[in-house]
Amino acid sequence: VAKTSHSKLVCYDDEQNNYSPDRLAMIGQLRSAIDNDELRLHYQPKVGQPDGHVTCVEALVRWQHPDRGLLSPDKFVPLAEQTGLIDDLTRWVLTAALRQLTVWRRARPDLSVAVNISERSMNHLDLPQMVFDAMNDTGAEASALVLEITEGALVTDPERAGVVMQHLAGAGVRLSLDDFGEGFTSLHTLSGLPLNELKIDRIFVNDVLNGPNDAAIVRSVVELGHNLNLQVVAEGVETAEILALLNQMGVNAAQGYYFSPPLPAEEIMDWLAASTP
Ligand code: C2E
Ligand code: CA
Ligand code: CA
Numbered sequence: 001v002a003k004t005s006h007s008k009l010v011c012y013d014d015e016q017n018n019y020s021p022d023r024l025a026m027i028g029q030l031r032s033a034i035d036n037d038e039l040r041l042h043y044q045p046k047v048g049q050p051d052g053h054v055t056c057v058e059a060l061v062r063w064q065h066p067d068r069g070l071l072s073p074d075k076f077v078p079l080a081e082q083t084g085l086i087d088d089l090t091r092w093v094l095t096a097a098l099r100q101l102t103v104w105r106r107a108r109p110d111l112s113v114a115v116n117i118s119e120r121s122m123n124h125l126d127l128p129q130m131v132f133d134a135m136n137d138t139g140a141e142a143s144a145l146v147l148e149i150t151e152g153a154l155v156t157d158p159e160r161a162g163v164v165m166q167h168l169a170g171a172g173v174r175l176s177l178d179d180f181g182e183g184f185t186s187l188h189t190l191s192g193l194p195l196n197e198l199k200i201d202r203i204f205v206n207d208v209l210n211g212p213n214d215a216a217i218v219r220s221v222v223e224l225g226h227n228l229n230l231q232v233v234a235e236g237v238e239t240a241e242i243l244a245l246l247n248q249m250g251v252n253a254a255q256g257y258y259f260s261p262p263l264p265a266e267e268i269m270d271w272l273a274a275s276t277p
């Protein structure tokens with residue numbers, strides 16, 4: 001995290017005074033942003049390989065800040081995690097994404113939506129109830145929802161995260177392990193969790209053409225995923241060369257600027273319509 005004292009966006013830095021006026025202002029603004037629908041969802045397709053069929057879009061939150069413009073999640077999700085606002089944010093995202101999905105599914109019944117769950121929410125035993133409430137409120141089916149959980153969330157308290165995951169999976173929600181490769185999840189932990197998907201972190205994906213060692217890492221992650229019966233998704237795919245190599249390695253889906261950046265709901269539907277044979 002950058003720490004220039006002039007930037008207001010560093011107010012969430014742990015090392016700064018928790019009661020700095022900037023930080024307090026930002027917390028208050030974020031709270032009202034959630035209540036006043038200043039948050040926006042953009043969606044990015046997970047493109048099935050090698051056929052190009054899209055069955056899932058990932059929802060990524062933004063904040064349409066009245067003065068600062070469209071803020072990316074790095075600017076406010078950490079603040080929400082540190083202040084307890086994350087539950088309200090997660091509830092907002094789940095409800096907005098599932099509401100949008102039920103509209104899309106009238107035209108595309110096979111489409112599902114992926115929502116990111118922060119480390120802190122993952123360790124909350126109330127998360128499943130929050131998810132079920134959002135499904136009830138929107139009429140969405142559990143099987144239409146994928147929750148992306150970062151590997152880091154499993155490191156903090158693997159047992160509690162496991163309980164939360166079993167509860168969700170038992171209801172039919174699909175679970176994806178995000179940013180895989182950044183953490184140190186043991187194979188033992190991994191094989192005991194009710195996962196459906198593993199996402200290879202974009203750091204590894206971007207390095208895949210650099211040399212034999214980098215390629216070997218990605219290749220073994222794909223194999224590991226397949227041996228555990230998981231769908232393997234590569235994130236951050238930016239070029240045709242990288243996509244071709246990932247396809248040789250057998251990834252099930254790819255996501256990245258090469259296909260599309262995250263886009264507002266209307267635009268992603270136009271993109272899907274144009275890209276569907
Ligand atoms: P993530 O879940 O790993 O999401 C992927 C990030 O990579 C997104 O950044 C996406 O815009 C970006 N990306 C996609 N394709 C490419 C590519 O080809 N190249 C590069 N360089 N980047 C690409 P974004 O939207 O800024 O989100 C950043 C992080 O914020 C996410 O990482 C996720 O951890 C978090 N986040 C986003 N939305 C939510 C949310 O609703 N709830 C929570 N708890 N976290 C969220
Ligand atoms: Ca994600
Ligand atoms: Ca990721």
Ligand code: CA
Nearest residue numbers: 178179201202
């Ligand atoms: Ca990430």
